Amino acid sequence: MFQDDASSSWRKRKKHFFILSNSGKPIYSRYGDEHKLAGFSATLQAIISFVENSGDHIKFVRAGKHQIVFLVKGPIYLVCISCTEESYEGLRGQLELMYGQLLLILTKSVNKCFEKNPRFDMATLLGGTDAVFLSLIHAFSWNPATFLHAYTCLPLAQSTRQAASAVLQDIADSGVLFALLMCEHKVISLVGAQKATLHPDDILLLANFILSSGSFRTSESFVPICLPRYNPMAYLHAYVHFFDEHTYVTLLTTRSDAFYDLKDSRAHIQNALLKSNVLIEVQRSLHENALRVEDLPTNPSSQSASHPPESSQDISSQSLSSEMAIGGPGGLWHFIYKSIYLDQFVSSEFPSPISNKKQKKGLYKAYQKLYASMHDKATGPHKTQFRRDEDYVLFCWITQDFELYAAFNPLADKTQAIKMCNRVCQWVRDLENEIFVYGESTLSW
Template sequence: MDPPPNPNPNATDAQPQAEAGVRLAALSLRGGRDLPPDFEIHEHHLDDDDDDDDDDEGYLTAASRGGSSTCAWKGLRDDDRDGDGDDVSPPSPSSSGYAGERGSSLDDDPDPEPAQDWPRNKKHLDEDDASSSWRKRKKHFFILSNSGKPIYSRYGDEHKLAGFSATLQAIISFVENSGDHIKFVRSGKHQIVFLVKGPIYLVCISCTEESYEGLRGQLELMYGQLLLILTKSVNRCFEKNPKFDMAPLLGGTDAVFLSLIHAFSWNPAAFLHAYTCLPLAQPTRQAASAVLQDVADSGVLFALLMCEHKVISLVGAQKATLHPDDILLLANFILSSESFRTSESFSPICLPRYNPMAFLYAYVHFFDEHTYVTLLTTRSDAFYDLKDSRSLIQNVLLKSNVLIEVQRSLHESALHVEDLPIDPSSQSASQPPQSSQDMSSQSLSSEMAIGGPAGLWHFIYKSIYLDQYVSSEFPSSISNQKQQKRLYKAYQKLYASMHDKATGPHKTQFKRDDDYVLFCWITQDFELYAAFNPLADKTQAIKMCNRVCQWVRDLENEIFVYGESALSWQYHHCWGGK
């Protein structure tokens, strides 16, 4: 879709630099002094009981995800729409500093007003690189500019880490001045991964034994989250002023980045580059998709109905495609901002995989605690049209009982390995011995009890054609968060080794250690990652993987969202398994 023409392309150039700086400063989500009166700023904080330690940080639920300061427009009453006066129209996001339509960008002018002491919803602000507690953190993330100015740090106050940021910048510049590019540095158990994106540098320092490819992918997502808030047009600010301070523009978004960092430990979408769907009966999903399609045909670019991070239905305008990474970043932005849950919101956002240079406009409305609709458009004046579309969607969802079915599925429709159908011919096969080890143990040892048939504990299945995945629930043998995080890290390493360009790609991998048996199988249609009891028999494990693929095929209409193109599914058997 081509961007709409700019009616006055030279208007920006005609404005004084001081005025442009004020508009640029208005991009900050920290405060509302530059926002129009119809916008309201909400400040929320992460729950105090969220553990920030790398080994103990839990999976953030909807209730525990903190909110950032977000511009949320409180919709006017319907009877105000026909009133007189200029103030009855919804304020355009461009009036809060977000520029223009798709294809428009930030003004590339000097620094905005100096940042004040805004409240921060981040822990450990008293730490810096001289603190022993800061140095003991297992995983750091930093964003800085090419002049060495700190933009974001997972731990500590960015201003106190200015010297450390300058050191990171000096390392990158030293290597670049020699005509090379730095990728990573290993020092003992620590790995330092660098990602250079024009004038913006991203760095991860980790001793979590994750692969370089995995950490680099996480930095790419961090950069994508930054672009979702500011767009890539912020680079022009650095072209005008190399010492431009970008940190004020990201004020109040600590919770957004922290939520994304937590997702690296529990959400397979972060390394699979695929999205997952809420299991629903086919007629229920079709009812939701039909009304979203009607809305998309009326001029909406993308319409998404989601339950937490799971997609219920997704519809796009003709020839418009939404990348799974954009879905992940958009859902993270919405779910980590409490104001979206409490108000009817109309906010400018950027989809970095769709167009990193421009803003779209997102109308977000929560139907209940978990279910929400997001309507994306290129028009900054589309609030009332999208409000009417949302009303239509809500009426259809209520009449067809979609919302009731969504709540039922949220609590009842998860896949459990214990429910995996068994081929009658394999029921007499020997099973690995079951252990009497205490289930509360935190180590995944060989004495653990069996979760499913043939010792199957967990699996992740990705449809390559659909860019969607489905995963099973964790059994009692992987009962706590440390065990689950350890398994996800093992999956990440397995994914990286299977897709290693230097030695692969590979089709199958079978790995046994003291914790579990890992099996990966990749075809042209799907990828399967499975974890078994460490005593699982190899032949039986392979047969169970074939059964998992058949099971997914039997449930495909309930667990996947299909577009207009029919899926040509070619079922394979691995190594002759039946």
């Protein structure tokens, strides 16, 4: 905690995040004491200013194994120094989310403080929020929502989700701007007032803020928050209540005096959820409804999906060794499916070949690289990509309707991998009413 830039342990960290002002004042650092890093922050500010004074904008610098990525947002500078081999696009996206998390707490109106006083110390306004930023940084290595810009739902029977949506719809009709019922970071149901839209990044940042703050779990709360994608300049007011250890409701309103009205609305929601057994079904889903590649159906119920086009690069097939065939059929280890129309994704559980934390982080980094490569504006966009390395085979397939990212064991056959991806797509279609918030009847946006 009290490391500074002269500390060898501080320098050995693989990934740093910094937030500083345009006067060089430190605002946040992932590692070390911000006040002891004042000189280092001033150096970062000087680099940015030097480039801007020459009429240019700095994006990133490579120094040996390290990549230094810069993001300038008015008077606020965000910097990531990384030797994790993540792409520039991926790291910049993470800095954008860090900035979004800052706005959720303070709004963009904080810029006015810098206009009045260029040496304004913003760190004092963020006191006690280190856990929020640290939780978001950890999410970069486990939550696909951070690079897919989509949200995931808790798998539930369609009738159960409709019951939850119906009671939230009643509340939304009474003046609430957004009503969200969530289980940890997964959406159970969400409803918005007419013409109000909630961006997946705002859902991610809001859930991170709530789940990383222990006080929300112990009592009902009413706090000002900003949804940066909805309106970065203004606060909304969020009523948050946990029904149990994992499940909570968030009611968002423009009214600062709505606490008691929302408290009554929450009681109505809770009674309705208990009567319809929604909370019981949520707990059951937590333990039973995860998608596992081992359960991939042999013969999907509907017609098979259209085959992705073959990659132009010919990659030789190799036979599977028995010890690596653990997981799903065809050597399938894991997949992420994103519905482009719904801005939602679903991912499978990790099988035994990817069991420890390091392996999971490694796969997510590989997915992030694949995502950045597929969406590279300079060389793409691309429709398919097939990669093989010593750890796994990665296959990506993008259409106008969905994006599929799949990992197979490193000896998987290419033709079989394509067949498995078709089966995954059909499986998701067969389950869509259970794994997605689906249909206009659920949302009144």
